[in-house]
Amino acid sequence: MSIEHEQQDKTTEVNLERLPSDIERIHGLAERLLPFHAEISSDLPLEDEQAKADIVELMSVLHELHPADVATVLESLPQKERMLVWHLAAPEEDGEVLLEVSDAVRETLIETMDKEELLAAVEDLDADELAELADDLPNQVVYEALKTRDEEERAQVQAAMSYEDSQVGALMDFELVSIRADVTCEVVLRYLRRFDSLPDHTDKIFVVDDNEILQGVLPIRKLLVADPDELVENVMATEVVRFRPEDDAEEAAQAFERYDLVTAPVVDETQKLIGRITIDEMVDVIREETEADMLNMAGLQEEEDLFAPVLDSVKNRWMWLAINLCTAFLASRVIGAFEGSIAKIVALAALMPIVAGIGGNSGNQTITMIVRAMAMGQLSGGQAGRLLKKEVGVALVNGVLWGSVMGMVSWLLYDSPGIGLVMVAAMTLNLLLAATVGVLIPITMEKAGRDPALGSSVLITAVTDSGGFLIFLGLATIFLL
Amino acid sequence: MSIEHEQQDKTTEVNLERLPSDIERIHGLAERLLPFHAEISSDLPLEDEQAKADIVELMSVLHELHPADVATVLESLPQKERMLVWHLAAPEEDGEVLLEVSDAVRETLIETMDKEELLAAVEDLDADELAELADDLPNQVVYEALKTRDEEERAQVQAAMSYEDSQVGALMDFELVSIRADVTCEVVLRYLRRFDSLPDHTDKIFVVDDNEILQGVLPIRKLLVADPDELVENVMATEVVRFRPEDDAEEAAQAFERYDLVTAPVVDETQKLIGRITIDEMVDVIREETEADMLNMAGLQEEEDLFAPVLDSVKNRWMWLAINLCTAFLASRVIGAFEGSIAKIVALAALMPIVAGIGGNSGNQTITMIVRAMAMGQLSGGQAGRLLKKEVGVALVNGVLWGSVMGMVSWLLYDSPGIGLVMVAAMTLNLLLAATVGVLIPITMEKAGRDPALGSSVLITAVTDSGGFLIFLGLATIFLL
Numbered sequence: 001m002s003i004e005h006e007q008q009d010k011t012t013e014v015n016l017e018r019l020p021s022d023i024e025r026i027h028g029l030a031e032r033l034l035p036f037h038a039e040i041s042s043d044l045p046l047e048d049e050q051a052k053a054d055i056v057e058l059m060s061v062l063h064e065l066h067p068a069d070v071a072t073v074l075e076s077l078p079q080k081e082r083m084l085v086w087h088l089a090a091p092e093e094d095g096e097v098l099l100e101v102s103d104a105v106r107e108t109l110i111e112t113m114d115k116e117e118l119l120a121a122v123e124d125l126d127a128d129e130l131a132e133l134a135d136d137l138p139n140q141v142v143y144e145a146l147k148t149r150d151e152e153e154r155a156q157v158q159a160a161m162s163y164e165d166s167q168v169g170a171l172m173d174f175e176l177v178s179i180r181a182d183v184t185c186e187v188v189l190r191y192l193r194r195f196d197s198l199p200d201h202t203d204k205i206f207v208v209d210d211n212e213i214l215q216g217v218l219p220i221r222k223l224l225v226a227d228p229d230e231l232v233e234n235v236m237a238t239e240v241v242r243f244r245p246e247d248d249a250e251e252a253a254q255a256f257e258r259y260d261l262v263t264a265p266v267v268d269e270t271q272k273l274i275g276r277i278t279i280d281e282m283v284d285v286i287r288e289e290t291e292a293d294m295l296n297m298a299g300l301q302e303e304e305d306l307f308a309p310v311l312d313s314v315k316n317r318w319m320w321l322a323i324n325l326c327t328a329f330l331a332s333r334v335i336g337a338f339e340g341s342i343a344k345i346v347a348l349a350a351l352m353p354i355v356a357g358i359g360g361n362s363g364n365q366t367i368t369m370i371v372r373a374m375a376m377g378q379l380s381g382g383q384a385g386r387l388l389k390k391e392v393g394v395a396l397v398n399g400v401l402w403g404s405v406m407g408m409v410s411w412l413l414y415d416s417p418g419i420g421l422v423m424v425a426a427m428t429l430n431l432l433l434a435a436t437v438g439v440l441i442p443i444t445m446e447k448a449g450r451d452p453a454l455g456s457s458v459l460i461t462a463v464t465d466s467g468g469f470l471i472f473l474g475l476a477t478i479f480l481l
Numbered sequence: 482m483s484i485e486h487e488q489q490d491k492t493t494e495v496n497l498e499r500l501p502s503d504i505e506r507i508h509g510l511a512e513r514l515l516p517f518h519a520e521i522s523s524d525l526p527l528e529d530e531q532a533k534a535d536i537v538e539l540m541s542v543l544h545e546l547h548p549a550d551v552a553t554v555l556e557s558l559p560q561k562e563r564m565l566v567w568h569l570a571a572p573e574e575d576g577e578v579l580l581e582v583s584d585a586v587r588e589t590l591i592e593t594m595d596k597e598e599l600l601a602a603v604e605d606l607d608a609d610e611l612a613e614l615a616d617d618l619p620n621q622v623v624y625e626a627l628k629t630r631d632e633e634e635r636a637q638v639q640a641a642m643s644y645e646d647s648q649v650g651a652l653m654d655f656e657l658v659s660i661r662a663d664v665t666c667e668v669v670l671r672y673l674r675r676f677d678s679l680p681d682h683t684d685k686i687f688v689v690d691d692n693e694i695l696q697g698v699l700p701i702r703k704l705l706v707a708d709p710d711e712l713v714e715n716v717m718a719t720e721v722v723r724f725r726p727e728d729d730a731e732e733a734a735q736a737f738e739r740y741d742l743v744t745a746p747v748v749d750e751t752q753k754l755i756g757r758i759t760i761d762e763m764v765d766v767i768r769e770e771t772e773a774d775m776l777n778m779a780g781l782q783e784e785e786d787l788f789a790p791v792l793d794s795v796k797n798r799w800m801w802l803a804i805n806l807c808t809a810f811l812a813s814r815v816i817g818a819f820e821g822s823i824a825k826i827v828a829l830a831a832l833m834p835i836v837a838g839i840g841g842n843s844g845n846q847t848i849t850m851i852v853r854a855m856a857m858g859q860l861s862g863g864q865a866g867r868l869l870k871k872e873v874g875v876a877l878v879n880g881v882l883w884g885s886v887m888g889m890v891s892w893l894l895y896d897s898p899g900i901g902l903v904m905v906a907a908m909t910l911n912l913l914l915a916a917t918v919g920v921l922i923p924i925t926m927e928k929a930g931r932d933p934a935l936g937s938s939v940l941i942t943a944v945t946d947s948g949g950f951l952i953f954l955g956l957a958t959i960f961l962l
Contacts, residue, residue, distance in 0.1 A: 019858065020858065023858075024863065027863060027864075066739065066740060068739040068740065069739070072739075072857070072858055072859055075854075075857070075859040076854075076858075076859040076860060076864070078864070078867055189670075189705070192705045192706060193705065193706055193707075193708075193709075194706075195705075195706050196706065197702065197703070197706060198702040198705060198706060200702075200741065201684070201741070201743065202701075202702055203682070203684060203743070220683075220701055220705070221678065221679040221681075221683055222678075224670070224673045224674065224676075224679060224701070225673060225674055225675075225676050225677065225678060225679060226674075227674075228674075256764070257761075257764050257765075257768070258547070258549040258550070258553075259547060259549065260681065260682070260761040262682065262684070262743055262760070279743070279760055279764075280738075280741040282764075283737075283738050283760075283763075283764060283767065284738075286764065286767055286768055287738065287767060287771065290768065290771035290772060290775065291771060291853065293775060294771065294774060294775050294849060294853070295849060295850075295853070298845045298846055298848075298849035298850075298938075299842055299845065299846050300846050300849060300850060303853075304850055306850070306851075306854050306859060306860065306868065307867070307868075307871065308871075310871060310874040310875050310878060311878070313871070313875045314875055314878050314879060314882075317843070317846050317875070317879070318879075320842065320846070321839065321842060321843060321846075321879060321883060322883075324838060324839060324842040325835070325838075325839060325883055325886070325887065327838075328834060328835040328838040328839065329835060329887075329890070331834055331835075331838075332831045332832060332834060332835050333831070335830055335831040335834070336828075336831040336894075339827040339828070339830070339831065342823070342827050342830050343824065343827045346820040346823050346824045347817075347820070348830075349816055349820070349823050349829075349830035349833075350813045350814070350816040350817040350820065351813060352830075353809060353812055353813060353816070353834065353837075353946070353950075354806070354809040354810060354812075354813050356834075357805060357806075357808075357809040357812075357946075358802060358805060358806060358809065361780055361801065361802060361805040362798070362802060364779045364780065365779055365780050365781050365798050365801070365802075367779075368775060368776060368779035368781060369776075369779075369781060369785055369787070370787075372772065372775070372776070372784075373556075373557075373787050376553070376556075377500065377501065377504075377553055377557075378553055378556045378557040378787060379557060379787065382505070382508060383508075383557070383559075386559055386788070387787065387788075390788065390789075390791060390794070393791040394791050394794045394795055394798070397791060397792070397795050398795060398798070398799075398802060401795075402802060402803075402806060405806070406806065406810075409810070413817075457779075465834070465838075469834075
């Protein structure tokens with residue numbers, strides 16, 4: 001993988017795999033410059049010749065990087081080094097970099113910038129990009145940045161800011177090319193030539209009437225092969241996937257995936273064209289959606305700055321730890337209720353985590369498969385019964401299979417066929433419990449209008465832990481004492 | 482969200498949100514037609530008037546759907562209904578649908594088709610699409626399908642088949658437009674007009690010399706605004722992200738994400754242009770990559786057909802259940818070693834799962850954050866020490882905080898300050914263990930060249946379970962007996 005990088009007439013080849021080594025180099029330089037942190041951040045002159053050379057080298061490496069790569073470098077640096085590098089980064093790219101970093105890191109970067117720096121950074125951003133940053137900027141900066149824009153752009157920023165992050169409206173941009181249906185392709189080509197440049201990702205031109213009502217789209221692919229004298233209305237596609245600003249961004253991303261879109265128009269309730277969304281925003285939505293599920297399942301509330309101060313990390317993680325402690329305490333009380341049985345047969349204490357563990361593992365398998373199918377729109381309510389039947393079947397097979405293995409081991413270990421039989425029965429029953437609850441939790445959550453991914457892993461583990469202890473110790477109390 | 486669907490002159494609007502209700506409708510029809518399964522699949526005439534009407538309705542709904550939507554419908558149907566619907570689907574779209582469904586479902590569909598049906602389905606596919614299906618098709622079908630292609634296409638199919646699924650070479654396509662650098666934009670536009678249609682996602686034209694060596698790319702966006710008399714070499718970009726067929730598909734997808742690409746050229750070691758990759762394939766890679774991590778963490782080996790036969794599901798899940806049983810058995814033996822202590826203080830049995838549980842939860846938080854940072858290229862080897870220091874800090878705060886809470890509760894519950902103190906100490910130590918191992922496991926795996934996501938969750942839980950029991954029961958044995 002490689003990028004060719006044009007500099008004047010020379011064409012130097014930059015290897016994409018060089019990024020990790022560039023990061024290492026920046027890390028080394030930043031660490032060596034750390035003692036001069038105070039001077040650098042106040043732009044004071046440096047005495048040290050080596051440090052001066054280091055700064056020149058660091059700046060030249062940084063200036064060669066794409067804003068997305070600068071963002072990666074900043075994410076990977078501890079906070080002090082991050083501030084130092086941020087201070088030396090190309091200021092004209094500051095706005096782009098702020099758009100690329102995660103929310104957590106963006107906050108730390110914005111904190112170090114004064115009003116003038118922030119205004120300079122957002123100066124060249126499009127309306128939709130300014131809207132994206134606005135939540136994290138001081139109000140005064142947003143106010144002054146808006147003052148320099150014309151009325152149309154101000155309205156666009158305010159429109160984009162009025163939608164939730166999870167809605168199409170917050171992700172749309174306003175740079176688009178629109179034409180009328182009753183002109184020829186030749187006229188369109190001449191019209192396009194008057195632009196200095198076309199918006200990114202332009203794969204289609206939007207066809208509207210005099211009231212800006214969307215009539216169709218003219219794919220560039222069709223425009224280029226069309227007869228120049230043909231009218232747009234005879235070439236354009238009227239089969240257009242279109243979105244409303246209040247549509248859910250994840251559903252829009254799925255439509256992009258499904259229909260292989262690059263851009264799509266956004267219209268209001270009267271079908272008036274108000275913006276467009278592009279595949280690069282949708283790719284971010286897909287990445288964030290699947291990552292959010294993964295982070296939630298692991299008990300992190302949100303993406304965390306790798307080098308966040310300890311207390312910030314504690315704050316990000318405390319809630320799930322607290323929930324986990326509550327469910328663990330519940331399981332502990334179930335065991336407490338059987339202390340009499342354990343006192344008589346201590347082996348029960350050693351075997352009970354096996355029963356609880358396999359239930360949790362198996363339940364998580366079921367729930368993950370169902371959550372995934374729901375996210376892809378493959379599961380409708382009517383199938384719950386059939387799914388349950390299948391999962392119960394799987395649980396029965398696994399219960400008898402692994403239950404027998406563990407039953408034999410326990411029998412041999414404790415020289416008691418009774419313990420072996422209780423083990424088989426408890427493992428099978430807990431697997432059946434896991435299968436049932438694993439199907440019912442996500443389906444119930446979906447029906448209640450909640451995200452089925454959120455917390456379902458914690459919930460099922462709570463059920464299979466407490467349930468597993470109850471089933472195993474209960475059976476043992478009845479049959480072995 | 483809505484699609485406009487053109488039929489002759491009429492423009493009917495199809496709402497994207499209608500897909501779920503279409504699925505419901507197909508489910509209902511398929512269920513009603515199930516008794517006639519035998520007749521339908523052998524194309525025998527039906528007596529039943531209602532069934533005939535149902536078939537007509539089912540076919541008309543199916544024919545209106547995009548192949549990607551037909552794929553979703555098939556994924557969501559139990560196996561018998563799926564076969565029935567598949568038999569009635571538009572045969573000219575069969576190939577497209579096979580490309581869209583998951584591997585597991587694709588197998589079930591191909592099994593029901595005879596050689597002629599399969600040959601008809603793959604007839605209209607491009608070389609790269611045929612290569613994608615080839616692994617799942619009977620050898621005889623691949624052989625005959627290749628016979629009908631010309632030599633160039635045969636070579637393309639064989640080239641694409643020679644790469645691993647995880648390599649760029651397996652995902653590239655061969656439909657591309659290339660031009661020379663020494664012609665004018667006007668000539669390019671005239672040349673393009675000779676095509677019936679341009680390949681999907683054409684956002685740039687590849688510029689090559691007489692030996693097909695890649696010189697640069699001409700973005701359509703630039704071509705459209707360029708002076709027609711300008712030479713291509715003065716307009717083209719030479720800063721081109723390019724890939725080799727043996728490059729890793731996940732890294733390519735990250736480059737697409739990072740640099741907002743729509744298409745990119747694939748070149749061999751001499752820089753000769755051999756194909757291109759497109760954003761739609763990369764979106765699938767991103768989706769699959771994050772989903773694979775999620776499925777692996779939950780203990781599923783691969784994407785599973787929702788309605789797979791019970792034994793197929795058992796096969797897909799057995800390995801992780803077996804690993805889980807082994808680690809649970811290990812933890813059980815740790816407890817077994819302290820049976821003497823538990824016999825004397827039964828409360829230990831009830832409290833020990835709390836210590837193990839919080840360690841597992843906290844360790845999974847750490848490991849997920851690090852695995853994510855590694856996947857995004859934000860973590861280089863040199864930072865392990867600093868990360869460890871931070872995670873240990875977080876563990877100390879959490880240990881003292883939640884340990885004290887649980888210590889107090891245990892003290893009150895069992896009226897023993899000793900148990901409370903052991904609880905505080907054990908929880909803190911297990912959290913420190915979780916933090917240390919949570920940092921070291923993914924970093925060690927990465928250094929060893931393994932996927933840090935795979936199995937790391939199981940591994941850390943094994944350590945915090947056995948470790949937690951050992952620490953808690955060990956401390957209790959030393960200080961309380």
